[in-house]
Amino acid sequence: MVNKILVINPGSTSTKVAVFDDEEIIKNKTLAHSHKKLKNFNRINDQYKYRKDQVLESLEEMNIALSELNAVVARGGLLKPLKGGTYEINDLMYNHLMKGVEGEHASNLGGLIARELSDELFIPGYIVDPVVVDEMEQVAKVSGFVEVDRKSIFHALNQKAVARKVSGELGKNYNEAKIIVSHLGGGISVGVHKYGKVVDVNNALDGDGPFSPERCGSLPWGDLLKNLKENNKNYEEAKKDLIGNGGLASYLGTTDARKVEELIENNDDKAKLIFEAMAYQVAKEIGACSVVVDGEVDALVLTGGLSNSERLVNLIKKKVNFIAPVYVFPGEFEMQALALGALRVLRNEEKPKKYMPG
Template identity: 25%
Template sequence: MTDQVLVINCGSSSLKFAVLDGTENPPILEGIADRLGSEHSSITFKHNGTKQEQRLYDNDHRAAVAAIKKWINEHPEADISLAGVGHRVVHGGETFSQSVTINDEVLKGIEDCSVFAPLHNPAHVKGIKETQALFGDLPQVAVFDTAFHQTLSADQYLYPIPMRLYREHHFRKYGFHGTSYRYISQKLSELDPAYGAENALIAHLGNGASVCATCNGQSVDTSMGITPLEGLMMGTRSGSLDPSLLSFIADAEGITMEDALNVLNKESGLKGISEISNDCRTLETAQAQGDDRAQLALDMFSSRAAKHLASVSTNLSSLEHLVFTGGIGENSPLIREAICQRLQTLGIKIDRNTNQTAPRGEISCISLADAPVKVWIIPTNEELLIAQDTLHLINQDTATTHSA
């Protein structure tokens, strides 16, 4: 059986994809279909060091999936033979605590969770259905961002609101970035044989940002909630704040509560404070040139990240590891140092020179040799974990069929 998997991350107006072989090897093929639903939609393919962009005249998700299949069929030299398709799904609610092979029941479960992720889950369903239609009987697997956090205890995942709202509507903390956290936990177990009996804080910092506390490789607390808006300040999201502010914004601006929520999701965070950009790299450049707004935005981002790391650490009996991952966590020495300076009370001390010179894209330990907590930079690879889950379930299903 071939070990190649097409990994799909379907958004409302985009579709990211990659073909992986389940190992640390670079993707055989990767790309993105952008601006789906508009007349300017296109798809980009990257293979063997070359990049090719095509217009999508039928500018929907089906056209994107069809273009991927067409590319594979027209490039036999790429030697792509798919064993299955793995789909990233943002929200699995309480229904899914692990990755699953997709059938009609699973598809309905993903649709039912759309109430919590109205922008993401319907797009995932659309991508799954189009892939099923175009790739025939190829096995399909769903990997959920929320699944890793299903190990949270009730005192952590429940909100202090009337219990009937949880019983009747399942309003609770779910957490996200779970695929990334699971990948990092696996990497830590490879780096430290004692990790199974140790505790870690993981900071997934990017345009979307969250933190997680793990004990024995399992999630015990995380910063995101029923949606990805809770927790840290992010690229365009405010993160946690006084809920009454939503009403104040709506009244002051003469807008609906939904529009006010849009302000918190799309106009806040680094972008809202700096009034420059939601991109950390742009803000670091502006800060270096003396821009006070960029400085304030980066200070607020670092402060809130440190606060949430300290907060989730209260669920750990000890602390052995702190990990930085995600676009900002992996690539910004400035942010890493600013966060660690605020966490000295937890025994976190980094080597400033090692932090500054850590090679991009590689695992690095940046803590001082005598520090009680190891501080790591570990690049995440959610696509690889999705591919590995997909291959595992395909092989499991095949073994079950043969034994029957």
């Protein structure tokens, strides 16, 4: 029997929709949501009915009958920390996403829409590997300041998808491999995958690690505090500067790596330096991560949108290929990863996890 799976992946201004027959994608569409339309909603979570209607319209346009669907799966949102895997969208998860107990994000809408469709169609509804997957070892959470712990917030869905893919190429099960995955996008996360768990990773949202096109990464905190005081910046102003306008944006006024490479081609020495510094910091983070598994690394993986840049990939590989073979998977594999997460449960290869935060 073929399992027909609906996959929903909401972003800030778009919603990706796809239908899979088992592992094979048969229909897909990206729904654009104009700023003019979205500004009518006071909260991100207020958008869920509008986006749900858009998803249903897209299925009709793709000639997909709702009665054909065997399951619906969505990108998970900001929830309480949880282990990796495929989760049933239970009442508690739905309520937490609706209330935004850990914050509001467009990905929250996926779980809300999937739960409502699963109830209406009497089919299972799941999320897979949300950004709050927390499998970090306790020693990795110690920050050096008792009032602040290091947190696990990263590109869990895509990282685990490519780690599974590379494990297969190595002839291993994901639960047998030691792999370091670097997701290179608007944010950058470098995770240590040890026997099926991400035991250490930088906080790619608002924490440490390499700087990225729009985020500052780790900073010298003494000079940072001095800068904030001298410029009389409040929390929201500082957060916008450090997360939305950090990294490439801070130095070069753009988050588009392609434009930075154009500047380099036109002999812009500053652009060349900053681009090389970003690669340097990624490579340095990979090197630091290798000690987590005592240097016993089966493979290194570069993925995410920035890994389409041959220049960036080569700069990183030059510094880290002594550690382990480097695999490159440009772009993201979120839709496939969501479908496969649901499929493993439907095939009884895994049991669905229950959202029951402590």
